[in-house]
Amino acid sequence: MKNLHLFLKTSITCSLTKCVLNEMQQLFLKGFGGNLGKAYGRASRIAGEAVGNIRTVVAFCAEEKVLDLFSRELNAPKKQLWLRGQLTGIGYGVSQCCMYCSYGLALWYASTLVKKQETDFGNVMKAFMVLILTAFGVAETLAMAPDIVKGSQALGSVFAIIDRKTEIDPEEVDTEVVVDVKGSIELRHIVFSYPARPDVPVFQDLSLRVHSGRSLAVVGSSGSGKSSIIALIARFYDPQSGVVFIDGKDIRKLNLRSLRQHIALVQQEPALFATSIYENIKYGADNATEGEVMEAAKAANAHSFISGLPQGYNTDVGERGMQLSGGQKQRVAIARAVLKNPAILLLDEATSALDAESEKVVQEALDRLMRARTTVVVAHRLSTIRGADCIAVLQGGQIVEHGSHNHLVSKAGGMYAQLVSLQLQNHRNLRRHAHI
DSSP: HHHHHHHHHHHHHHHHHHHHHHHHHHHHHHHHHHHHHHOOOOHHHHHHHHHTTHHHHHHHOOOOHHHHHHHHHHHHHHHHHHHHHHHHHHEEEEEEEEHHHHHHHHHHHHHHHHHTTSSSSHHHHIIIIIIIIHHHHHHHHHGGHHHHHHHHHHHHHHHHHHTTSSOOOOTTTBBBBBOOOOOOOEEEEEOOOOOTTTOOEEEEEEEEEOOOTOOEEEEEEETHHHHHHHHHHTTSSSSSSSEEEEETGGGBBBBBHHHHHEEEEEEEOOOSSBBHHHHHTTOOTTTTOOOHHHHHHHTTOHHHHTTTTTTGGGBBOOGGTTTTTTHHHHHHHHHHHHHHHSSSSEEESTTHHHHHHHHHHHHHHHHHHTSEEEEEOOOGGGGGTTSSSSEEETTTTTTEEEOOOOHHTTTTOOOHHHHHHHHHHHHHHHHHHHHH
């Protein structure tokens, strides 16, 4: 009986040895596969950007360069996978060798016990089948270790996104739900820098005010912070210091989702979805009727070109609106803003990428949209903002000039007057070259 107990201990030891070896193999796989997800992510990003900008890639004959970048991003995973494969093979071989050696040892010892008649063959086989083969089946489940590792890595990235806490919660419970907005805007003593570049200040002490129903144009050189004003009003970011007020209330104390129901944004590169023109306009108001959508298109000077398309409002705009021209996309975006009927309108260089003819049509639509609304316009072409109630000139994150177009032009040596003079001179030069 003592020897039989020893045989049972040997059998259990063999089973535990296999389990431990398989667990070690899984840990090896997890350790050497930990960074593969990031490496594959970088490679996928390069491939996605190349496909999304295929025209630019082809225009600059950069196919080989993109392929080289993609291959280089895969070099690190290739080396890691080679090392991982070698370790996996060695670990699997060692574990299988130990397992079958332990089986052989247990059976040899069992045969010795039977030969000495200290036990019988039936008891030996019962112990062997119950302990060894059952443990073998349990241990074999760990052969799924590679799949378990891949699954844990995939779930890790998913849960990292789910568990991420946004600093600006659009549904924060302790905020006031906005029902009506008159439209007065004030930026008071704003200090701001982008989270990706915290050491590069955009605004140091910016103060700006727009009265309800009035229009403010913001001009200045590239990088002066014009688009950042739009981003702060829409609360895409919060300033490090200072307060943004709407109707005299700190927007951080207002329910963001309800506030954005009263704000419309038209950007330089309008964002259209890969669906019909009708559906793209209807994003402005989900409960809008077909007649209201058409009226919004007419107000945006878009109805005529939409009606001329083979499928009219049901025409698919393609991915990112690639089936439409720049002016057409801009007018569809303006129609979407018209349908929303916002109290505050934000225009971020809405005509700067258009030709003269398209700009005229789009500007007429914008002028119609700006009536009786608080409007903040960011523009490079100063000809589009002559009718603004007030113009603010930005330089280095500061307001250096402030007033109407006529007032600012009359200031000799002023920055705005210099910008107007420079653009007029460039326009004359272009016309002279066109005649030549």
